[in-house]
Amino acid sequence: MRHIISVIVENKFGVLARISGLFSSRGYNIDSLTVGESNDPSVSRMTIVTRGDDSILDQVMKQLNKLVDVIEVTDLPRENSVRRELCLIKVKCTAGTRTEILEVANVFRAKTIDVGHRSLMIQITGTEGKINAFIKLMEPFQIIEMARTGVVAMMREMNETAGQENNEQNGQ
């Protein structure tokens, strides 16, 4: 089972190593880990995508909570959280394929951020599923390079209407 865990930590030197070290030393899986300063500069937010059954998740949460630098740990439920990822894709193109690539990008609301003679660099944001689907469509054109950020996620306001509005705004 895949889980997205939000971890609020002290914004200090060495905290990322402590968190990633915990996962490696205890044999927990990390699919992705993102970290950045939050609205409070003294704390950072980490978003960790991990896999495991309920007992593993329980231990992951508890072990994270034990770390002195960790302020709060939340397992973000799929239905009440917003999950986003950013991906840069450099795809090979020719005069013959450029229009087709741009059309697909347009459908996915992706941005073309660099145009060369032989390639296009496209920036896409969205759910992992959306990005995966886009990548799949780009593969036949030959992806030259790709950089994914990993998932960042936050809880929605716990209000159904607000959640639906957000969904609509985000085109989901």
Place this chain on the structure above:
Amino acid sequence: MKISGSEIFVECLRKENVEILFGYPGGVVIPLFDKLYDAHDIHFVLTRHEQAAAHAADGYARATGKTGVCLATSGPGATNLVTGIANAYMDSIPMVAFTGQVPMSLIGTDAFQEADITGITRPITKHNFLISDTSKIASTISQAFYIASTGRPGPVVVDLPKDVSTGVIDFEWPEVPPVPKGYKIPKYADTACIGEAAEAIRVSKKPLIYAGGGIIISGAEKELLVFAERINAPVTTTLMGLGGFPASHPYWVGMPGMHGTYTANMAFTECDLVIAVGARFDDRVTGKIEGFAPNAKIIHIDMDPAAIAKNVEVDIAVVGDARAILGQLLEVVEPRGRNGWNDYIEKMKKTHQPTYDRDSGILKPQYVVEQIYEVTKGEAIITTEVGQNQMFASLYYKFDKPRRFISSGGLGTMGYGFPAAIGAQLGKPDAVVFDIAGDGSIQMNIQELATAVEQKLPVNIAILNNQYLGMVRQWQELFYNKRYSGTCIECQPDFVKLAEAYGAHGIRVDKPEDVRAAIEKAISIDGPVILDFHVDREENVWPMVAPGAPISDTMEGLLS
């Protein structure tokens, strides 16, 4: 008034009421040692190896309940502390380990004697700090002591670069430790949880109390005794919990697990309720999980939420301090009358005591431990090394009080017992202290004889000398067709001469009839003594559960 970082370091030790500091000097900590030179109120104990400094601080902490403190230089000095730090981490011992570090400007340059000790110790510390600024020394040390000693205790490393310890600033001591935002110390449990536990106890026909080191850490031995008597439940204590419940009490059934008593293991197998207090269901206790307490509901009381449901499934989780929780339970739990379960356990206990061949005329290690118990009337502080000596000590010395049994439980560190005994003796100068050792493990830190002699410590080292690495040999005998690969250590020093070479006393004993007099003589000598007991070479520890077997398959060896 502006003072140097090194002076601040010493002032902080004073603020934390540090009486004893174990350590070893080196280049980058000379400024600290220079200030310690004049600090006559802080007793600096020079060990002969940094590992021993950490173990001594650990032994001091276990004997006194205070935080143990050690100090090493950067690089190799710091890395030599690592085993001692890991040992303290596994057994939840409050310790602050100071390490010197190369100047900030040299960090990351592979400078002489540089090691990333905060990186190295991250997985084996409760927390660690690299102090980057002289102005942060006081607040960091205050935090370090607070974190090490509160909640589930553990070791904290404080790494001090040389330029930080030589910097000069105004000293300000934070009267309240600057606690990190996320630091949590659970104490009391919610009443619903307590009610649920009380109800499970009320309906239980066959309860078993399983107490661990958490009892000793939280000082809950009185509450545990009242609780056990209130509900008339048998009590088993882990290796770390020995002394947390009186071994002389009729309800005590011994230690469980791989070398636990038959009664404790069968009590787990047949009970309908386990009340675990400050014990973490270590694999050495549970044996094969599928066969562990198969008919029981489990109540798990622990300070550390991560210890709950880590190894076994738990029905009722109670997070909090063992003493506080037992206090809460005592307010609501109904007295439980004795029933057939109590009679059954008591009868089993009488007929299944650990024993050995007492009539062979050969010196047996169990007999040595029994005689140490008899002579010291159970009042000694016993430290152990790791292996057969540790198991013989835990099975044949009866601990009625906490902080009398000091042993490496989680990490199983050979070489632990002797430096731990030095720390315990310094912390409890009036106590009779014995390190029950093997001939293999004593040689891992035997250089500390110099420390014991220099400090004039009456530590007694009882070597159960069988010229084998006994526990591994026992496994090789039982599970590897007696192929004693790497475990026969016949090339031994003459331990008596070795003791004398260091300025200590040595007594060699070969016959059972000489054991008691030798122990009495050792205790009467005002200084360290090695008792070299040449015991039956292939004696085994019984009971035993084979690795991977359920604890219901307890092999008893000889029965009384």
